[in-house]
Amino acid sequence: MDRPLTPKGAATRKRIVEGAAEVLRESSVVDATLDDIRRQTGTSKSQLFHYFPRGKDELLLAVAQYEADRVLDDQQPHLSCLTSWDAWRRWRDVVVERYRAQGDTCPLGALLLQTGRTTPGARAIVVTLMERWQRELAAGMRAMRDAGHLPPDFDPDQASAALLAGIQGGVAIMLSTGRSTHLEAALDTAITQMRAAGDRVTT
Amino acid sequence: MDRPLTPKGAATRKRIVEGAAEVLRESSVVDATLDDIRRQTGTSKSQLFHYFPRGKDELLLAVAQYEADRVLDDQQPHLSCLTSWDAWRRWRDVVVERYRAQGDTCPLGALLLQTGRTTPGARAIVVTLMERWQRELAAGMRAMRDAGHLPPDFDPDQASAALLAGIQGGVAIMLSTGRSTHLEAALDTAITQMRAAGDRVTT
DNA sequence: CCTAAACTGAACCGGACAGTCCATTCCGAG
DNA sequence: CTCGGAATGGACTGTCCGGTTCAGTTTAGG
Secondary structure, rough: OOOOOOOHHHHHHHHHHHHHHHHHHHHHHHHHHOOHHHHHHHHOHHHHHHHHOOOOOOOOHHHHHHHHHHHHHOOOOOHHHHOOOHHHHHHHHHHHHHHHHHOOOOOHHHHHHHHHOOOOHHHHHHHHHHHHHHHHHHHHHHHHOOOOOOOOOOOOOHHHHHHHHHHHHHHHHHHHHOOHHHHHHHHHHHHHHHHHHHHHHEE | OOOOOOHHHHHHHHHHHHHHHHHHHOOOOOOOHHHHHHHHHHOOHHHHHHOOOOOOOHHHHHHHHHHHHHHOOOOOOOHHHHOHHHHHHHHHHHHHHHHHOOOOHHHHHHHHHHHHHOHHHHHHHHHHHHHHHHHHHHHHHHHHHHHOOOOOOOHHHHHHHHHHHHHHHHHHHHHHHHOOOHHHHHHHHHHHHHHHHHHHHOO
């Protein structure tokens, strides 16, 4: 991650990453070759290795990081202000829509399987993504609790962990079935459960 | 899937599938070569193509089916008799233990990513697995409802979908983090939620 | 301009690996 | 015993693809 060099070469690097991401989305990771990426990005082999000296794995890792960043960005600004039931509902809709649009490709998952989960780099990307994601959810839950919409004994840590798991599984199932029912069920039951707990406190 | 031929050559086929499954578990799918499988199973190239004429994909698909069958088998007999809170708890423990033991390999997921989700065969395997799994969960919930442990307006279809999603996501997260916290959170909140609903009916 | 360094392009290499081919062995039926 | 087909072994091959090399071109600073 040394970057002493980059006037406009940085733009090229960015173009490579984004182009590679596009290639990896439409074709499976196993099928995608460096030549495909080269063609798509209008670059050549040597550039790929110029910007990613350690080869394909390094490039894939960069793409993985790029995709990971997009995951949370795509949920903004809703994810960061889950302070009302209405906000939760809007966020839910955004998540469902985002993954429904993504269809049956899971760029991140495929990438990480390719580079190998054992690779510390790959592991780190997904771990920090999950941590940040869950932290946002838990923060929203705490806000709701502090505002009195949830009972004081509500456990945001466990609830956010369960919700995150439900989202991941819902997306995974959608990849195979093509239906978003499980993702919606996971989101809806989680929110319904919270509202039920909230009703109990107001009663 | 023509099987007019197999006195005890079928045993060889079985040996190949099981040996291949073993290989695929310890090494990633991308790394595993036919030679690895050949070596592990004590067979030769020609046999692999004799029993799986359509090549590696056909073999991988057979292994995927084998792994898929194991998933539910490993949860028996608990999965099929979720008729008491105690049974639910036991099942929960079995699931957590099973996946914790499996560690950071996901044979099925890796296989399906390799053969491609678009392949009708691969899709079918995972879809039917999910359907059967969810049906078992929903059956357990209905049994609990009929026994009066859950309120009549409890929706087993949605709840089982959400629970299944939570399990899948919990396992997926465990693959990257190595921690089973999310899987446990998903299971525990689902069961806790059911018990809370049940308490409401008895009150 | 000029020159050095950053950048680009394309031909090339070497290894790995799925799949083929044929020779050999095994086994059961007649 | 023997004949035929199934089962097996293993060498061989064609291809694909990550990675290298090097010669050519643009860019920036003086």
